[in-house]
Amino acid sequence: MNSTEEELVYQLNQPNLRANAFSVIVRTYQERIYWHIRKMILSHEDANDVLQNTFMKAWNGLDGFRGDSQVSTWLYRIATNETLTWLTNKRMRSQNSIDDVEESLLQNLQADTYFNGNEIQLKLQKAILTLPEKQRLVFNMKYFDDITYDEMEAILGTSVGALKASYHYAVKKIEKYLSEVE
Amino acid sequence: MKTNNNILTDEMSKKLPFEVPENYFNEFAHQMDKQIGYNKTIFQKIIRPWMYVAAIFVGIVIMGQLFYTVNQNITARNAQNYESYVLSQVDENSVADLYVDESTK
Numbered sequence: 001m002n003s004t005e006e007e008l009v010y011q012l013n014q015p016n017l018r019a020n021a022f023s024v025i026v027r028t029y030q031e032r033i034y035w036h037i038r039k040m041i042l043s044h045e046d047a048n049d050v051l052q053n054t055f056m057k058a059w060n061g062l063d064g065f066r067g068d069s070q071v072s073t074w075l076y077r078i079a080t081n082e083t084l085t086w087l088t089n090k091r092m093r094s095q096n097s098i099d100d101v102e103e104s105l106l107q108n109l110q111a112d113t114y115f116n117g118n119e120i121q122l123k124l125q126k127a128i129l130t131l132p133e134k135q136r137l138v139f140n141m142k143y144f145d146d147i148t149y150d151e152m153e154a155i156l157g158t159s160v161g162a163l164k165a166s167y168h169y170a171v172k173k174i175e176k177y178l179s180e181v182e
Numbered sequence: 183m184k185t186n187n188n189i190l191t192d193e194m195s196k197k198l199p200f201e202v203p204e205n206y207f208n209e210f211a212h213q214m215d216k217q218i219g220y221n222k223t224i225f226q227k228i229i230r231p232w233m234y235v236a237a238i239f240v241g242i243v244i245m246g247q248l249f250y251t252v253n254q255n256i257t258a259r260n261a262q263n264y265e266s267y268v269l270s271q272v273d274e275n276s277v278a279d280l281y282v283d284e285s286t287k
Contacts, residue, residue, distance in 0.1 A: 019218055026214045030207055038200055059218050117199025124195050
């Protein structure tokens with residue numbers, strides 16, 4: 001934790017400075033957290049809802065944050081939980097099979113005004129959607145953001161070895177999917 | 183021609199194919215400020231104390247004005263009462279006699 005972050009954490013624990021410090025945190029981390037959510041949820045509107053929930057959860061849970069982990073790790077953890085909860089709720093609402101939710105995500109993506117991918121990028125997104133949620137999470141964090149395994153361990157609470165294995169299997173599955181659809 | 187097998191090693195694939203509405207992050211940050219009551223905090227910290235001072239000042243002015251007006255009325259009424267009292271104590275005949283005596287001297 002660097003000195004700026006230490007100062008922020010100190011301010012978060014002062015009732016009169018708390019809102020100001022949190023406002024700085026939102027401005028500093030909103031983009032990274034947004035893209036983390038968006039990669040899983042795909043549609044902008046839904047990602048926006050989850051992002052709001054994430055920061056409101058963080059705001060309401062400030063008393064529980066003592067600065068034991070980095071602010072970014074803490075936010076990533078909340079965002080990940082919120083994203084997985086959103087996906088679970090969507091699955092429960094649809095009351096259909098697991099594949100249907102992924103199909104629905106893909107349809108939303110193709111209809112989304114804010115999707116500007118080419119054919120290759122769309123094919124890759126389809127391949128990623130074939131992965132189980134947790135594996136998708138690991139793949140997205142490593143492949144697109146190149147987050148270190150140590151950082152991922154702190155965020156996801158999974159050991160580095162398991163994360164490496166998960167990423168390896170995810171790559172294999174995606175390669176297999178891509179070779180089959182060729 | 184690019185085959186599906188080398189999509190993952192293509193740098194282009196690592197770019198996210200998503201966009202956000204224009205000015206989205208700025209607006210989001212402002213929206214969050216509102217939701218956590220950050221603007222209210224600025225109001226509480228800076229504007230509200232000055233509003234208290236102004237309210238106290240206005241209160242003092244109004245009370246002063248009220249006190250002054252009431253005091254003026256009481257003084258005027260007292261003066262009026264005194265004049266009536268003095269006049270009531272004077273006998274008109276003795277005043278007339280006094281004028282007659284002075285004019286004949």
